[in-house]
Amino acid sequence: MPALGFDQGTEGGRGNACPWCPVRPGDGGRGFDQGVAALQGALYNRVLHSQVSVVEFPMSTLPLSFRFRDAVVEKHQLEGTDPSDRYFNRIVPVKHVKRGYVASMLYEALVTESSVHQTVGAAIKDMVGKLKLLGFTRMRTRVNFKGQAYLAEKESWVEYTD
Numbered sequence: 751m752p753a754l755g756f757d758q759g760t761e762g763g764r765g766n767a768c769p770w771c772p773v774r775p776g777d778g779g780r781g782f783d784q785g786v787a788a789l790q791g792a793l794y795n796r797v798l799h800s801q802v803s804v805v806e807f808p809m810s811t812l813p814l815s816f817r818f819r820d821a822v823v824e825k826h827q828l829e830g831t832d833p834s835d836r837y838f839n840r841i842v843p844v845k846h847v848k849r850g851y852v853a854s855m856l857y858e859a860l861v862t863e864s865s866v867h868q869t870v871g872a873a874i875k876d877m878v879g880k881l882k883l884l885g886f887t888r889m890r891t892r893v894n895f896k897g898q899a900y901l902a903e904k905e906s907w908v909e910y911t912d
Contacts, residue, residue: 821846824870825895827903828855828878833885842877842891844870853877860884871908878910887912 826842844853847866853873854863862884864876878889890907894900 823851823897824893826853826874826891827894828889828891830881830889831887832857841894842874844873855881874908875910882910882912 822843823846824844826844827839828842829837829839832838838857840855840857842853842855844851850866850868851870851873852864852866853870853876854861855877862877862880864873864880867873867876874891878891881889889910891910892903892905892907894903894905
């Protein structure tokens with residue numbers, strides 16, 4: 751099948767019949783404009799005559815990311831002090847899993863993940879509790895993303911006591 755509906759042969763054994771070639775032998779340099787016009791027409795016709803199928807999905811009150819398992823539904827900012835008394839700041843993605851929500855964080859080589867909880871807040875609190883057992887202190891969190899919406903750091907901080 752010829753690409754874009756053009757004849758891929760040659761013109762009288764001289765040159766290429768491809769319309770997007772800028773200059774063809776013996777055309778006096780007019781091939782570029784003709785080639786561009788032919789290409790635009792072919793692309794237009796290809797799109798115009800394509801089979802397009804439209805699939806409609808039922809509307810849901812939940813954003814798309816909330817409807818898929820293992821999708822990140824929120825991103826929280828976590829601040830605090832690590833066991834060597836250095837300040838740290840990390841993003842904590844919260845995933846929607848089969849039975850609830852799981853929060854996780856990567857800090858240097860340490861990966862911390864909460865158990866599955868019914869609420870986002872409980873998942874974050876569980877992860878912070880695990881970090882406390884490892885020696886992290888003065889931690890606080892706030893939600894920065896809900897689904898794809900950036901909350902512009904307008905949410906208030908949730909402080910966790912040591």
